[in-house]
Amino acid sequence: MQKYGMTKIFPIDYSKSVEIFEKYGDILKRNQCYMNVWKLFYKTHMFDGWNVSICFGYSIVTAYDSTICVEHAFLMTKGNEILDITCRRKESKYFVLASFTAEEYLNFILQSEITDLSNLRFLQELKKDFEK
Structure with missing residues (x-):
């Protein structure tokens, strides 16, 4: 960031x-x-x-x-x-x-303290795609 x-x-x-x-x-x-x-x-x-x-x-x-x-x-x-x-x-x-960056944005959302989105499957799949 x-x-x-x-x-x-x-x-x-x-x-x-x-x-x-x-x-x-x-x-x-x-x-x-x-x-x-x-x-x-x-x-x-x-x-x-x-x-x-x-x-x-x-x-x-x-x-x-x-x-x-x-x-x-x-x-x-x-x-x-x-x-x-x-x-x-x-x-x-x-x-x-x-x-x-797009990857930083996704990580920001996944680590949000406002709401826990880390268990949403589609976000985890997006993260895996970025890591590839």
Whole structure:
């Protein structure tokens, strides 16, 4: 896991973000960023050969004449551009607190203290596939 902190702001690759949403829109829903990242990870092969990281952080949003940071999950390319499949704004910017490879993400979920997912067969099978 790579930790960043809130010192650098990353730009969005808006056109690629829209392309991903259109390609996988049948399994994705607006305003469900954590679930969407999981669905892309679990139900598609988009991570095969992609050089993306799964990120947790904040999206910078302007609303009601104020700028706020909203907790968010999204992807980041090796070129440090954000792929946000739930984004609706071309000018969006992001703080990345932590980024994970696909294998690190799966391990993070398996070791979650919030819920014990370690006994779910499909997660164990995914882990074995990554270890191969």
